[in-house]
Amino acid sequence: xxxxxxxxxxxxxxxxxxxxxxxxxxxxxxxxxxxxxxxxxxxxxxxxxxxxxxxxxxxxxxxxxxxxxxxxxxxxxxxxxx
Amino acid sequence: xxxxxxxxxxxxxxxxxxxxxxxxxxxxxxxxxxxxxxxxxxxxxxxxxxxxxxxxxxxxxxxxxxxxxxxxxxxxxxxxxxxxxxxxxxxxxxxxxxxxxxxxxxxxxxxxxxxxxxxxxxxxxxxxxxxxxxxxxxxxxxxxxxxxxxxxxxxxxxxxxxxxxxxxxxxxxxxxxxxxxxxxxxxxxxxxxxxxxxxxxx
Numbered sequence: 001x002x003x004x005x006x007x008x009x010x011x012x013x014x015x016x017x018x019x020x021x022x023x024x025x026x027x028x029x030x031x032x033x034x035x036x037x038x039x040x041x042x043x044x045x046x047x048x049x050x051x052x053x054x055x056x057x058x059x060x061x062x063x064x065x066x067x068x069x070x071x072x073x074x075x076x077x078x079x080x081x082x
Numbered sequence: 083x084x085x086x087x088x089x090x091x092x093x094x095x096x097x098x099x100x101x102x103x104x105x106x107x108x109x110x111x112x113x114x115x116x117x118x119x120x121x122x123x124x125x126x127x128x129x130x131x132x133x134x135x136x137x138x139x140x141x142x143x144x145x146x147x148x149x150x151x152x153x154x155x156x157x158x159x160x161x162x163x164x165x166x167x168x169x170x171x172x173x174x175x176x177x178x179x180x181x182x183x184x185x186x187x188x189x190x191x192x193x194x195x196x197x198x199x200x201x202x203x204x205x206x207x208x209x210x211x212x213x214x215x216x217x218x219x220x221x222x223x224x225x226x227x228x229x230x231x232x233x234x235x236x237x238x239x240x241x242x243x244x245x246x247x248x249x250x251x252x253x254x255x256x257x258x259x260x261x262x263x264x265x266x267x268x269x270x271x272x273x274x275x276x277x278x279x280x281x282x283x284x
Contacts, residue, residue: 002196012265036201040190040272043205043279047272048240053213054221055241067116071134075112078138079145080105 001030003037011044091157100157101149108148112141115158119165125237126169128226136172140165166242170252173230183229188270205279224274232267239264 001010006027013019014027031038091097091111099107116137123133143164151160191199213221225236238249239260250257277283 002192003198004192004196007190007192007198007269012261012268034198036198039201039204040198043276044268044272046205046208046279047268047275049208050213050217050221050275051225051236051240051268051271052243054218054225055243065117067113067120068134071120071137072112072116075116075138075141076109078142079108 001026003030003034003040006030006034006037007040007044011041015045015048092153097151097153097157101151103149108145111157111161115161116141119161122162122242123165123169125222125225125241126166126234127172132172136165136168140168143168162242166238167252170234173234177230183231185229185232185266185270188228188273189266190269190273202276203280203282205276206281206283220275220278221271224271227274228267228270232263232270235260235263236267236271 010019010023010027014024019027031041091114096107096110100111119137119140120133123136124130127133127136140161144161147164151157155163193199225233225241228236234253235249238244238252239246244252246257246260250260253260255263
């Protein structure tokens, strides 16, 4: 398995857990031998984790701010009118 | 769906009042959810005016649909899905000539023999603690730099936490396209985060 195949073709399935047993063994062997790919996989995993954590709101941490008053008013006007 | 839309909307009494068209209940819902919906709309549309319009339109649709709302999804989730559909529709309308978008310069590069080129330093170690406000801002800013097709798939899968099947239906593409696009989007986002998260960067 080349770095390119590992990173472009198999990485997402590896993380999903959907690689075949044989492919998974190849994947891990390459990782064990290749520092460049280990670094890549670590930063790829961290990217996904950051993206997911950036979405979930942690109470008290995310500052959404107040909804703009004029927007809330506009919404309430429209529904009052219909 | 992100947590936080969990103001006690889903008790039967409140839902009953909403379905019956109770203005006070509707107002409570609007006041409690607008900020979050607006933040979501801005992420998709990247324009404050368009985001406000989408939120307003979504509440109007929700208001009309409420009498038939069966409560099979949580109310916050339902509102969110109306908004996301509206945002995607607006993006689709605005793109007169859909062309395949490319991630120029945002993907890993390899030597001809398939070996990785330009291996930079490792990322600085991640504390186990939750994401910081600074990192959250960084991640959203970088997601904003992705071409729309790739940005949308990250917003839907990672930020909105929809599953592959739901995203495929919303984007009107196959599940395998969603998976491939998400992988490319993660690779590109990794590339965009790299300078800020390397060891030794601030």
